[in-house]
Amino acid sequence: MIRRSGNKTGTAAVLAAIVIGANGLLGTFPAGAAQTAVIEDGRVPLYSKPAGSYVRTPIASGVTVYKNDKATLDASNISEGYVMVKYTGSVGKIKVQITKSGSETYTYDLNNSGVYEVFPLSEGNGSYQVKVFENIQGNQYSQAFSQSVDASITNTFGPFLYPNQYVNFNSASAAVKKGAEISAGATDQLGVVSAVYNYVVTNLTYDTAKASSVQSGYLPNVDVVLAQKKGICFDYAALMTAMLRSQDIPTKLVVGYTGNLYHAWINVYLDGQGWVDNIIYFDGNSWKLMDPTFASSANQSKEIMQYIGNGANYKAKYSY
Structure with a gap:
């Protein structure tokens, strides 16, 4: 109507x-x-890894x-x-x-x-x-x-799971194709998360010139970031989020605060675990991957669980 x-x-x-x-x-x-x-600037199906990608x-x-x-x-x-x-x-x-x-x-x-x-x-x-x-x-x-x-x-x-203005990709995106390539050998969601994280932090460098000149309203172009192999924190987060969503893993690009530091992190939904906050996060100096052994209750990292369990450490403001 x-x-x-x-x-x-x-x-x-x-x-x-x-x-x-x-x-x-x-x-x-x-x-x-x-x-x-x-203005200033219900029942959840078990994860079935897509053959290639799912956009x-x-x-x-x-x-x-x-x-x-x-x-x-x-x-x-x-x-x-x-x-x-x-x-x-x-x-x-x-x-x-x-x-x-x-x-x-x-x-x-x-x-x-x-x-x-x-x-x-x-x-x-x-x-x-x-x-x-x-x-x-x-x-x-x-x-x-x-x-x-x-x-x-x-x-x-x-x-x-859908692309949007902040995490923009489609089935023809180079980022989607690269995400499928690097996660091809993974057998579960944690494997995909690890593969995406390792690829991005190994192949991208922080663009200090861009960070010093970026204007309000900047939007990442994940394919440009992938091609140039450099970017600011927003670029890292958007690229990883696009890759994970195109592997059918619900992913939030979150911005907020840890203490007084403006901070970025990525939450993912894992079958049998629910939403896992800060699985990939920026600590102000570098991107980190949370110890994935949290997924097994018998092998949780006590220090990690204490940190992420303390709501005072992370305060989400926006999720994209």
Whole structure:
């Protein structure tokens, strides 16, 4: 079905101004002003290793669509854990925000090419607000579109198996092909995780020049990172996540804090274990692979289990 968004243009619209910082909503202004924003940058089947790779393709089916003259939201496959958004206006710099009530606000850049981009519903089931903002000047934005959607995600792992804007790949990606190649000899999920980790940390070098010049809104291109064999921490994480997802292993690219350090890590879902936090993580100096013997209760590393079991050590902020 096709519905108009709740946004309306003209003098009858009642709008409120909002200010949004790096950590989400900071405050509201009285209603009546033009709406603007300041935006800173069930049963689980056992793992059956795919022959080669298994890449899911997001689709804008056109069954459930909300739109106005500025943006279109396709929520046809919300049960798979993602939505697709495209901008159809004429402004050059666009932002999209996705917020589940009570959770962090996820802010993304949105291209202005009129092509759909994929965004995960990382916070699970519930009511989400999807908003599109057009840049006015500097970091001031005007709301162009807003729509609430109720997500009942039947594919629990969908948000962390499909490609999205932050972890972007497809069946023809060189990263997918390399992931299949390096994990061909693995017989289980831990084997795949180890193979991917070992390949990436052995073959990639940290790009210090890029780290010193990277701009807000940067998005990894996993095939470019693979070809250049260098990148920043975000590149490492995106490449590993793409490889693991294409091996049908649910994987979260997580950013947050360990102590006061802004930190990145990767969580994976392992059959019989559930979600394993920080299985691959960046400690501020290098990427680490958690001792995989945690998977056997008879051989757990006491020190590792104590560390990852202490919630004060890791504080997740966003999952992509």
